[in-house]
Amino acid sequence: MSPRAGNTGTPLRAPATLAFVESPVQLLNVLEWAHLHELRGAGGTGVGPLTPVVPPQLRRSPAGEPPPPAPELTLVVLSPTDPMTRGQLRRMADLARDEGYRVRWEEARGGTTAPFHTIGGLAGALRRADRIVMGDPFSRYVQLLLTITRAKELVVVDDGTATMEFVVQLARGERLVRWHRKGGRPGPRDLFFAPVSSSARRRLTPRGGRRVEVFSSMPMEETPPGVTVTANDFAWTRARFGPPRITKGADMVGTSLVETGVVDGDRYLEAVRTLARAHGATRYFAHRRENTGKLHRLATETDLEIVRPDLPLELIARRGPIGRTILSFPSTVVHTLPLALAGTGVKVAVCDIDPAWLTENASPRAQGFLSGVTGTARDVHRLAAVTTVTTVTAATGPV
Incomplete structure (x- = not known):
């Protein structure tokens, strides 16, 4: 305590x-x-x-x-x-x-x-x-x-x-x-x-x-x-922290979709590895619910530096340093980070969840809900779902 x-x-x-x-x-x-x-x-x-x-x-x-x-x-x-x-x-x-x-x-x-x-x-x-x-x-x-x-x-x-x-x-x-x-x-x-x-x-x-x-x-x-x-x-947040120092590279935000049984773990690791290579990401900010076994696999198989934040990501990003591009899957941060980082020039890019990634135990509403999270986000760049280990297609311009 x-x-x-x-x-x-x-x-x-x-x-x-x-x-x-x-x-x-x-x-x-x-x-x-x-x-x-x-x-x-x-x-x-x-x-x-x-x-x-x-x-x-x-x-x-x-x-x-x-x-x-x-x-x-x-x-x-x-x-x-x-x-x-x-x-x-x-x-x-x-x-x-x-x-x-x-x-x-x-x-x-x-x-x-x-x-x-x-x-x-x-x-x-x-x-x-x-x-x-x-x-x-x-x-x-x-x-x-x-x-x-x-x-x-x-x-x-x-x-x-x-x-x-x-x-x-x-x-x-x-x-x-x-x-x-x-x-x-x-x-x-x-x-x-x-x-x-x-x-x-x-x-x-x-x-x-x-x-x-x-x-x-x-x-x-x-x-x-x-x-x-x-x-x-x-x-x-904006009044108390920052503005942050912006680095040239990209950072990636983790998600607990594997832990909640929505997304298959192997598919998720493959998507993270592909996105990191395509966008030059070097750091992976872990979600607080991600388990250590999964994070160890990510570290050894993707060469990403795993960061366990000690504060919510909105404060971590605002305090800096933070990458010029932040990569994310559908989650809360695709809505909150553009607000917390308004005026800093940082770009938030979100990758859609491919239906093939979903587990057999995923809720029937999972795909529609996650698509809605992405589709309603403002001031973010859309990335098509990763379909192979080598292909990522970026949409043009912000949503």
């Missing part, structure tokens, strides 16, 4: 706004949302520069004086078990504290009793908070917490391509299920949590004076009635 983290399981004083995050990108987008809405940090003076502040939980009040008021925004990290994700979350949590926000680190998955301690420590604050911010409405943890809150304002901040699917499902009144699992038969856990998921969907539907906002950089195919959609243009 981070040495600056809050105390897991202890009662939390209710802030006006309570945010729940489970990934580094979600935490980044909470900071972007707070920057846009000019929420106060612990110091009460608005979002300030990246200078260290004393975390509220370490402050002492003189005897007889009341403690300082709760900050306008408190971030709760529902920590996963994956070491790579935890490391990035710690770094992002430190940035949030440096912005003046209180961060509470919860070992939410640290054993069979951890959920009970986490929920028990958060229940009071959940009931009293005016506004709840969440990064992943598909998370069973978040859905369970939503059954406790009485907040009249709910905000979903960007979690990449999942946000696109969430908005469509909410607009159509469908059950909340991640895109790469859609089309499969519900398992026992899905059936067990079905009432909780249904309750979360109802709470995320504006009614009875309850307001719902979606804060996203992703294109929205459908907008649910009554939902406010606010654009995320990465203003906080």
Whole structure:
């Protein structure tokens, strides 16, 4: 656990706004949302520069004086078990504290009793908070917490391509299920949590004076009635980092499509090798969910330098150095990187997924969804899917 983290399981004083995050990108987008809405940090003076502040939980009040008021925004990290994700979350949590926000680190998955301690420590604050911010409405943890809150304002901040699917499902009144699992038969856990998921969907539907906002950089195919959609243009990222130093070569962005069972591992390795040779890529920025065995194969069979970022790629790219061209497969970054790198001259190029790469277990919607991710991206260059180990055809001009 981070040495600056809050105390897991202890009662939390209710802030006006309570945010729940489970990934580094979600935490980044909470900071972007707070920057846009000019929420106060612990110091009460608005979002300030990246200078260290004393975390509220370490402050002492003189005897007889009341403690300082709760900050306008408190971030709760529902920590996963994956070491790579935890490391990035710690770094992002430190940035949030440096912005003046209180961060509470919860070992939410640290054993069979951890959920009970986490929920028990958060229940009071959940009931009293005016506004709840969440990064992943598909998370069973978040859905369970939503059954406790009485907040009249709910905000979903960007979690990449999942946000696109969430908005469509909410607009159509469908059950909340991640895109790469859609089309499969519900398992026992899905059936067990079905009432909780249904309750979360109802709470995320504006009614009875309850307001719902979606804060996203992703294109929205459908907008649910009554939902406010606010654009995320990465203003906080651009204000705090860069502009980066641009190198002459190309960098490649990894994806977890193999790990989620969508794309065949051998086909993926072949595509990476072909793209790297065709465009002169030298570095491969690994997705935090990519497993070490796959990355070892990529390093030995492609000669790419494997980089494990310690922050979300939007911040890594903005901080630099970064290649003049960034190669990617369909993913969130084909939407976010052009925004974070606006005005720098860096080109983002995306390679389509060939249907032959898909596994037999891939969702029936996988190809259409991934094509939609690419097709709706702005300010990127399109690359045709790699069909052999030697052929890559580039489209002309930006999309």
